[in-house]
Amino acid sequence: MSSSKPQPILSTFDIVSLIVGTVVGAGLFKTPALVASALGSPHWIMLAWAIGGLASLIGALCYAELATAYPNVGGEYFFLHQAFGRSVAFLYAWARASVIVTGSIAGLAIAMGDYLAPLFPLLPHGPTVLALSAVLALTGLNSLGIHLAKNVQNFFLWLELVAVAVVLVAGYLAHPSASAVVVSPTQPLFQGLGFAMIFVLLTYGGWNEAAYLSAEARDGRRGVVKGLLLGIGVVTALYLVINFAYLWGLGAAGVAHADAPAASLFAAAFGGKAGALLSIIIAFSCMKSVNATIFLGARSNFAVGKDWHLFAWLGHWDAVGAPRRAMWIQAIIAAALILFAAWTRHGFEAVVEFTAPVFWFFIVLMALSVLVLRARGGARAGAFRVPLYPLTPLLFLAMASWLLYSSVSYTGVGALVGVVFLALGLIPLALERWWFGAKDPAASHTP
Numbered sequence: 001m002s003s004s005k006p007q008p009i010l011s012t013f014d015i016v017s018l019i020v021g022t023v024v025g026a027g028l029f030k031t032p033a034l035v036a037s038a039l040g041s042p043h044w045i046m047l048a049w050a051i052g053g054l055a056s057l058i059g060a061l062c063y064a065e066l067a068t069a070y071p072n073v074g075g076e077y078f079f080l081h082q083a084f085g086r087s088v089a090f091l092y093a094w095a096r097a098s099v100i101v102t103g104s105i106a107g108l109a110i111a112m113g114d115y116l117a118p119l120f121p122l123l124p125h126g127p128t129v130l131a132l133s134a135v136l137a138l139t140g141l142n143s144l145g146i147h148l149a150k151n152v153q154n155f156f157l158w159l160e161l162v163a164v165a166v167v168l169v170a171g172y173l174a175h176p177s178a179s180a181v182v183v184s185p186t187q188p189l190f191q192g193l194g195f196a197m198i199f200v201l202l203t204y205g206g207w208n209e210a211a212y213l214s215a216e217a218r219d220g221r222r223g224v225v226k227g228l229l230l231g232i233g234v235v236t237a238l239y240l241v242i243n244f245a246y247l248w249g250l251g252a253a254g255v256a257h258a259d260a261p262a263a264s265l266f267a268a269a270f271g272g273k274a275g276a277l278l279s280i281i282i283a284f285s286c287m288k289s290v291n292a293t294i295f296l297g298a299r300s301n302f303a304v305g306k307d308w309h310l311f312a313w314l315g316h317w318d319a320v321g322a323p324r325r326a327m328w329i330q331a332i333i334a335a336a337l338i339l340f341a342a343w344t345r346h347g348f349e350a351v352v353e354f355t356a357p358v359f360w361f362f363i364v365l366m367a368l369s370v371l372v373l374r375a376r377g378g379a380r381a382g383a384f385r386v387p388l389y390p391l392t393p394l395l396f397l398a399m400a401s402w403l404l405y406s407s408v409s410y411t412g413v414g415a416l417v418g419v420v421f422l423a424l425g426l427i428p429l430a431l432e433r434w435w436f437g438a439k440d441p442a443a444s445h446t447p
């Protein structure tokens with residue numbers, strides 16, 4: 001293995017950029033219509049997005065305690081190891097490698113390919129080819145080192161802010177006299193709010209990836225906490241601003257009845273020829289999220305390589321500041337999922353169904369780990385302490401449990417496929433114990 005290891009070189013801005021890059025993606029251009037149709041009133045719609053930011057903040061406070069008490073490049077993998085043992089931690093890392101992270105990369109790349117393909121009409125199998133090209137190109141970029149990868153991510157963030165400004169301009173230009181019209185909600189308020197929050201919180205998903213930066217934050221524990229809280233704040237502000245632009249330009253009824261609110265807004269503001277501009281904006285947003293997910297996702301694979309004999313070849317951190325082997329394994333699996341999704345002909349939906357239930361199951365365990373670790377030994381000296389304990393982690397647990405239930409209820413066969421892939425992780429787990437016993441090669445002290 002390489003003697004190189006993660007270095008504390010990420011600034012707070014870098015961490016915020018990675019959080020925004022991971023969270024804000026294609027979902028923001030799809031979800032608002034579902035939320036608007038469920039709630040009807042602009043005030044309730046904006047309140048739902050604000051509640052989503054508050055709920056994410058509650059989760060971020062819990063993660064801030066874990067990340068500062070147990071700073072480790074393995075992030076959630078390491079937290080679960082401390083709370084529930086190495087077998088549960090391995091199954092989570094297996095799920096990230098085979099379902100969660102690779103599924104997210106594939107889904108975002110597919111969405112990007114769908115939006116860009118009309119601009120390349122002569123390209124055979126355009127969406128699939130573009131999705132595969134993005135994953136391979138951005139993995140190659142990240143494998144060149146952390147400095148280049150984080151600079152590209154910061155550049156993507158500035159492009160995102162420009163894109164938000166363009167959406168605001170579109171909302172101003174499209175503003176009709178009917179923008180205050182309230183659409184009749186499709187269900188009673190309480191039920192509609194519950195339905196809307198499922199999609200709002202799914203759209204906020206991804207902030208938890210900041211846990212993998214706890215060993216690379218330049219300002220140490222303080223940098224992780226600042227990055228998490230500022231990142232959630234920026235994401236919430238972006239979501240509120242963009243949804244305000246949708247409502248101002250189209251009205252609640254217009255947003256609710258639009259298959260693609262952003263497309264309807266741009267058509268109203270700039271005319272029918274604005275489709276290409278919108279496609280480019282959404283494609284860059286997806287690429288930003290793919291790049292951030294590639295950057296963060298491979299770190300749990302690296303941690304597994306340090307802790308498990310069978311996967312020791314993944315525990316290699318190159319001198320340029322990147323776990324290259326872990327990244328390329330991640331890219332190969334994501335590429336396979338893209339090809340699988342192309343075969344199903346319902347690519348984005350299939351990938352969401354594949355990943356959501358497994359993802360929320362382990363988030364439930366993460367919420368429990370805050371309670372378990374605090375009860376076992378208290379918060380470590382110098383660590384951030386989650387306020388209003390135990391109310392805050394209990395709220396986080398309730399939110400995650402509800403989303404686990406909802407994701408199972410609203411997904412189809414794809415969810416079963418994800419569970420099967422998770423179960424397959426029992427095979428290497430059994431092989432490890434058979435060949436090497438229970439001995440941990442690194443005693444889970446990954447840096």
